[in-house]
Amino acid sequence: MDYSELIETVRTEHDHQPSVEDQVRVIAIVAHNGFAESQSLSQADIEAHAEDDDVEFDCADARPALDNLVDIGILQRSNPGGDRTYVISERLDDIVNGEFEETLRTDREALIEHIKDDDPPEEPEDVAVADGGVTVRQVVAEALEVVSEGVEARLRAGDATDQREPLNTAVDAIADDEDIVKRDTYGKILLRKSGYQYRFSESARAVITSEGDKYDQTHSEMPSGNNQDSRRQH
Numbered sequence: 001m002d003y004s005e006l007i008e009t010v011r012t013e014h015d016h017q018p019s020v021e022d023q024v025r026v027i028a029i030v031a032h033n034g035f036a037e038s039q040s041l042s043q044a045d046i047e048a049h050a051e052d053d054d055v056e057f058d059c060a061d062a063r064p065a066l067d068n069l070v071d072i073g074i075l076q077r078s079n080p081g082g083d084r085t086y087v088i089s090e091r092l093d094d095i096v097n098g099e100f101e102e103t104l105r106t107d108r109e110a111l112i113e114h115i116k117d118d119d120p121p122e123e124p125e126d127v128a129v130a131d132g133g134v135t136v137r138q139v140v141a142e143a144l145e146v147v148s149e150g151v152e153a154r155l156r157a158g159d160a161t162d163q164r165e166p167l168n169t170a171v172d173a174i175a176d177d178e179d180i181v182k183r184d185t186y187g188k189i190l191l192r193k194s195g196y197q198y199r200f201s202e203s204a205r206a207v208i209t210s211e212g213d214k215y216d217q218t219h220s221e222m223p224s225g226n227n228q229d230s231r232r233q234h
Contacts, residue, residue: 003031003208006074014068022057022065025050027074030200031208040078040197066198076201090171090187101160103189108155108167110186115140115151118180133179143173164189 010023017023029049034041041049046062049055059065069075089096089103096103118136141148144155144166155166168188175182200208 003027005207006204009072009074010069013072017064017068019059019064019068022059022062023069025055025057026062026065026069029053029055030075030198034199035205035208040080040199042195042197044195046198066196070198073201074204075198077196077198079196084193086192088190088192090190091184092187096189100189104160104163104167107171107186107189108163110183111140111167111170112152112155114174114183114186134177136174136180139173139177139180140170143169164191 006027007024010020010027014020014023026046029046030041033045033049043062043066046066047057050057050062057065066075066077070077086095087097087100087103088094089107091107092103115136120135137148137151140155141151144151146154155163155170157163157166167186168190171182171186171188174180
């Protein structure tokens with residue numbers, strides 16, 4: 001497979017762009033991992049392949065290169081999921097559309113249970129600090145910018161949509177604290193837009209196929225003669 005003509009096009013037309021070398025890297029990744037006509041790759045797929053191959057992008061991620069390759073007509077972009085938003089449970093590692101409120105309630109109450117279980121029995125907050133550690137309640141209260149006694153009320157305030165952000169903030173704060181071990185009974189609730197998929201455009205595929213024919217030295221030779229059986233005449 002030869003895609004040198006595509007690379008030459010990028011270097012000629014996009015030589016002024018900071019992502020020009022990233023565009024070359026993306027072409028190589030798509031060529032080796034998504035060339036099949038029915039195969040498309042997401043930005044996350046492309047970045048994962050780059051990481052597997054120890055390839056680093058000059059830009060923060062692959063998006064500038066992908067956008068520029070679409071603009072130049074080398075890649076085509078599709079959105080098979082439309083504008084749909086997916087609700088993802090970090091705890092379940094799964095999409096929970098239609099079960100958002102129930103999932104959030106389960107995670108929220110499991111978090112509150114962890115907070116209460118970690119509370120020192122009938123001890124003032126400064127005792128825990130004096131003993132060299134902080135409580136889950138203190139960490140969450142600081143992250144949510146409320147007093148310690150108001151943590152539960154803040155996590156339960158409003159409807160499920162209102163509660164998602166404070167839940168995620170609390171989970172992040174617990175996960176980031178070096179002195180607290182987060183339980184696996186709760187996690188963040190994430191919203192993700194359906195991602196774009198990328199593949200070579202028909203014109204780019206035609207160029208690669210044409211160039212490949214020029215450089216491919218593995219063509220089998222056509223057999224000479226015909227395949228008809230010779231028959232003995234009696």
